[in-house]
Amino acid sequence: xxxxxxxxxxxxxxxxxxxxxxxxxxxxxxxxxxxxxxxxxxxxxxxxxxxxxxxxxxxxxxxxxxxxxxxxxxxxxxxxxxxxxxxxxxxxxxxxxxxxxxxxxxxxxxxxxxxxxxxxxxxxxxxxxxxxxxxxxxxxxxxxxxxxxxxxxxxxxxxxxxxxxxxxxxxxxxxxxxxxxxxxxxxxxxxxxxxxxxxxxxxxxxxxxxxxxxxxxxxxxxxxxxxx
Numbered sequence: 001x002x003x004x005x006x007x008x009x010x011x012x013x014x015x016x017x018x019x020x021x022x023x024x025x026x027x028x029x030x031x032x033x034x035x036x037x038x039x040x041x042x043x044x045x046x047x048x049x050x051x052x053x054x055x056x057x058x059x060x061x062x063x064x065x066x067x068x069x070x071x072x073x074x075x076x077x078x079x080x081x082x083x084x085x086x087x088x089x090x091x092x093x094x095x096x097x098x099x100x101x102x103x104x105x106x107x108x109x110x111x112x113x114x115x116x117x118x119x120x121x122x123x124x125x126x127x128x129x130x131x132x133x134x135x136x137x138x139x140x141x142x143x144x145x146x147x148x149x150x151x152x153x154x155x156x157x158x159x160x161x162x163x164x165x166x167x168x169x170x171x172x173x174x175x176x177x178x179x180x181x182x183x184x185x186x187x188x189x190x191x192x193x194x195x196x197x198x199x200x201x202x203x204x205x206x207x208x209x210x211x212x213x214x215x216x217x218x219x220x221x222x223x224x225x226x227x228x
Contacts, residue, residue, distance in 0.1 A: 015178030015202030033204035044208035046126040061135035093125030099165040100134030136188030
């Protein structure tokens with residue numbers, strides 16, 4: 001078995017709505033179940049011997065197109081999630097960070113995000129990143145504009161890489177649940193050479209046991225980064 005580097009894991013949590021509909025429930029019940037599921041996956045990553053960062057796609061810039069009631073519910077769910085998970089973050093040594101344009105959220109939710117980041121900043125077992133009101137194209141565009149405003153007249157790849165909202169390691173492995181096989185504007189720059197995996201499992205049913213099995217399959221791959 002290969003010993004592939006696996007420091008940064010990215011997950012597109014897809015399938016909450018379908019999970020609820022299959023059970024005759026409202027879509028929001030799927031989101032509630034999906035939010036609960038993040039805990040087990042995060043705790044698995046915190047105990048993993050090599051994973052340093054786990055980035056979850058929670059709310060994209062395109063998700064504002066959803067029905068107003070659903071969006072409002074998601075905002076309340078996020079606030080409740082961060083409030084309830086604080087003890088878990090501290091227990092498992094997880095540092096929380098958000099990426100994306102959170103300025104479009106309510107003042108109260110912005111404060112909750114910032115407070116959670118501050119209270120967990122010294123935890124070192126894992127950095128959990130939630131992508132909130134995030135889009136990969138927007139992140140790259142904003143980064144370039146900030147570099148121009150700072151006086152850069154010639155921008156290099158290193159300039160962009162080191163000034164993104166996620167200036168950590170590039171993504172090693174990306175998993176998307178629900179059977180959809182696309183990356184949906186997620187971490188476009190960081191996933192340039194990431195390995196990809198698509199599972200038919202809907203996010204609320206995705207378990208740490210399945211994740212462990214998938215990561216073992218990842219270790220069987222060969223990463224060439226454009227070489228031979």
